[in-house]
Amino acid sequence: MIKVEHLSKHFGKVKAVDGISFDVKEHENLVLLGTSGCGKTTTLKMLNRLIEPTHGKIFINNKNILEQQPEILRRGIGYVLQNNGLFPHYTVGENIAIVPQLLNWDKKKIQHRVSELLEKLHLSKAYFNVYPNELSGGQQQRVGLARALVADPPVLLMDEPFGALDNVTKSKIHAEFKVLDELKKKTIIMVTHDVQEAFELGDRICLMDAGKIVQQGTPADLLFKPKNKFVEDFLKEQRLQLEFKAIKPPQPPEGGTLRLNGVVLSRDVSMWWVMEQFKFKGSESLSIYDDQDREIEKLGFEDLMSAFYQYKQQQTHE
Template sequence: MIRVQNLSKQYGQVMAVDNISFEVAEGDNLILLGTSGCGKTTTLKMLNRLIEPTAGKIWIGGEDITAQKPELLRRNIGYVLQNNGLFPHYTVAENITIVPGLLKWDKEKTRNRIHELLQKLHLSTDLLTKYPSQLSGGQQQRVGLARALMTNAPVLLMDEPFGALDNITRTKIQEEFKELDELQRKTIVMVTHDVHEAFELGNRIAIMDKGQIVQMGTPAQLLFKPENDFVRNFLKAQRLQLELKAITLHDVWYSLPSAHDLPDSGLPLNTNESIWQAIQKLKGDVKQIMLKSAQTNEVKLVTFEQLMAAYNHYQNTLTA
């Protein structure tokens, strides 16, 4: 869907982005991860020509992005900013309908789409007539997301979309974000400096440093097959938690014991979820959790100890 080739951006003597190339497949969720000044935001903004590259080429949907006027290009790419970038002088409804307005949608279509999106994003229709300053931070960010999703653009660019939120709100919105069916179909490129966020939301991660991509791969590849010390050190601090997030229940399914007597009730956890998710449920009095394989529909009942044993086993096979 997105192809980037030998992309560079030079500011004076500084190479902000230094000859990078990568591809994002349709429906992929690529996270550009790195510290401040690593070139991740510059890279993102070159994708919708907010910044023009010094050298290199970009194709979106097979088309060179310089082929059309930047305004027209941008109308078909969703964009979410860290500080939401909502127009303070527009109501929520007006903010959301900016792009449909630019694309000259008819009113009926716009209205239907608004209501569809509000529901999905857990926003009340009462908010439509409010101004951004009257909303909470979480609501503002949801509205920002709604604005970017409004026209069903196939590509979504997100610049630290949850960076300005407090921890609790962030976790909540990240959860919703993962569950949003709209996003499953989209090709997303997201910038963040938050390692957890990257591992939580990305199915591919590109770690950047000094304008270059140090390593790009799935979360598990970065964790278990780091190509160099930079990647290793970058992930070292929160390694255990990241690993638990990177490994799905499906990955360790074979080493979990089969169940004997299952309780009749209770909703099982899908094996597409990470071990971390399963552990999250094992809090307080809950000693066991029911899991259900996404492939075979087989159900298992496991304890914390069993999960950790399976995790250790998996880790050993990877590093062996």
């Protein structure tokens, strides 16, 4: 879906991004992870040409974006900023409707789409005519997300989208983010310096340093097969939590489901998430159903723990 080849950006003598290449598959969520100044934001901004690359090529759907008119390109790519970048002189409704306006949608269609998004993002309809400064930080960030999603672009770029939020609000939005159906159909590239966030939201992670990609792979790859000391050190803190987040509970057979208290779960819930449910929701077991809707296994806390260690051993011995 997105293909980046030998991409570089030089600011004078400084090589902010130095010849990186990566692919993002359709509907995948790729996280660009790294400390500040590693070139991750510059990389992101080259994808919608807010920054023009010095060298290299970028293809989205096999089209070279450097050959497209930037304004047209950008209207097809959602963009979420850390400081939301909402227009202070536009109401929430008008803010969300900016791209449809640029695309000349008719009024009814815009109205309908905006209301739909407000609802999906748990924003009251009363906010429609309210100005952004009257909203809380979390609400503003949701509006920013709605604005990026409104024209249903296949690609979504997010620059530290939850960076300005407090931890409580952040985990709440993380949870919403993971279940939002709109996002499931998107190819997302997200920039963050927060390792926990990267593990929680990313399908794959590119760990960057000094303008180069140090390692790219799934969270489990980075954890259990670190390429070098840098990767290892980067993930050292709260490693146990990361491991629980990177490892998934035993998977059901083809066509089967995971259920908790009878509720069907998404296939990619982490061990961490299930543990949290056990701890806070008072559940005691995770059930695995086959394609005939028969319960074939019931896993308690002990079972999950042994599955976790088994997985870890398997990874480190491979």
